[in-house]
Amino acid sequence: MDKKYKHFETAVIHHGYDSKQHAGSLSVPLYQTSTFTFENAEQGEQRFAGEADGFIYSRLGNPTVRVLEEKMAILEGGEAALAFGSGMAAVSAVLLSLTKAGDHIICSQGLYGCTFGLLQLMEEKYNISHSFSWLSNEEELRQLITPQTSCMYIETPINPTMKVIDLSMVAAVAKEHNIPVIVDNTFSTPYLQKPLELGCDIVLHSATKYIGGHGDVVAGVVVGSRERMEHIRGTTQKDIGGIISPFDAWLLTRGLKTLPVRMDRHCENAEKIFSRLKEHKRVKAVYFPGDEEHPDFLITQKQMRKGGGLISFEMNGSKKDAQRFLNALQLIKIAVSLGDTETLIQHPATMTHSVIPLANRLEMGISDQLIRLSVGLEAWEDIWEDLKQALDSLA
Incomplete structure (x- = not known):
């Protein structure tokens, strides 16, 4: 500095x-x-x-x-x-x-x-x-x-x-x-x-x-x-x-100019959403660097200030179930970018990483059930309410 x-x-x-x-x-x-x-x-x-x-x-x-x-x-x-x-x-x-x-x-x-x-x-x-x-x-x-x-x-x-x-x-x-x-x-x-x-x-x-x-x-x-x-x-x-x-x-x-303020809010919201996704019955696994149970958590603590604003999670079910979940969202936008004020969500296997051959994708850990969530700056309660209603709609 x-x-x-x-x-x-x-x-x-x-x-x-x-x-x-x-x-x-x-x-x-x-x-x-x-x-x-x-x-x-x-x-x-x-x-x-x-x-x-x-x-x-x-x-x-x-x-x-x-x-x-x-x-x-x-x-x-x-x-x-x-x-x-x-x-x-x-x-x-x-x-x-x-x-x-x-x-x-x-x-x-x-x-x-x-x-x-x-x-x-x-x-x-x-x-x-x-x-x-x-x-x-x-x-x-x-x-x-x-x-x-x-x-x-x-x-x-x-x-x-x-x-x-x-x-x-x-x-x-x-x-x-x-x-x-x-x-x-x-x-x-x-x-x-x-x-x-x-x-x-x-x-x-x-x-x-x-x-x-x-x-x-x-x-x-x-x-x-x-x-x-x-x-x-x-x-x-x-x-x-x-x-x-x-x-x-x-x-x-x-x-x-607003990067620090935004990043603090992204990280705080992500922590709230992560803890709730982890408990939902339709979610098989959640991947978030700020998770104390994440296999690389000690590395995260050593080299990162916070866990960040990105969360990936695997759903129970099939690719169709993952797409049904995305389609049921009302507030959260389906888009392949991240880091925006809006919360964005996407399906890596068919979107950002679709160019990667299936065998390579699976070796990288990108399944058809994997979802990537960029947590935005909205009230975390509203973000979670939308995620929950979409997950619950699959029951």
Whole structure:
């Protein structure tokens, strides 16, 4: 955290923006421009050569975007950050920047469906292989490392099974082999978990989710060392071009200001809903990192501030029963995103993870009865009343 602001809640509002540099505007100005003018030809030459600071073209940098990047860097405890047009633009830029044909990636056993699809594409087109692991202990991890292993890619908590990975353990083993560790921190946000402070090298977000928080923007963010971020900025971000728009960056800086308040409420509501789901007769199992009986609870306590706002649960019955339950909901919306003010619910096997072959899905723990619930900011009593009436309707 920046020494200027000792507390997260203050830094998230004030860091990265000085109103004196923007005509006294309290709100971050929206620099809705594609290009920037030079005072003379020599200045243009110097900027392109990297010999002078200043903006050139919004694909290469923009003042509104820069404020977002500086905020995210300090909040995650990194040196620099990059903003992208989607979470998958961020994932692909990072993985492509760290790999070449013939390389190998170690992954957590369970990934977002589109990340899985990207890994499949990279293997088919560029012979970049990948291995899945529960990453439960050092010995298991060491056995997967080969001379071709170029990076490790981890979700924690894993989407949608909520398994938690010990990041300090993974980072320690990876450093023995000089292998960078990438962590998808979307579910936790920097308010609940800081992978870089646990020894990992790159952290990324689908900023569409909790960072934005209002369901009105699609974006991604990557944070790491200045050297690594500049390398990505000058290669895969610049040349593939998955950049964020200034307006979307503006929306994210606005959303960030309320992140701590929102996350506290998401977590409090999730704790209330979890305890009631666990007791309902139509629910076979509940997966929530804040559960004291969760197999990874000790890891959660070590590296997360709270259990988060996501809950997954398995229902008794069949896929049809799970779909009947979803269709009976009245307040809660069926949608595949998360981290919004509204409570959202979805069926991973046929939605977010439908691209994953059945055998792989089952190995990851994604059954036809699994439901993922993103607990929103409504009164928890209203959320539970809707869940309960839908569950009871199946009796």
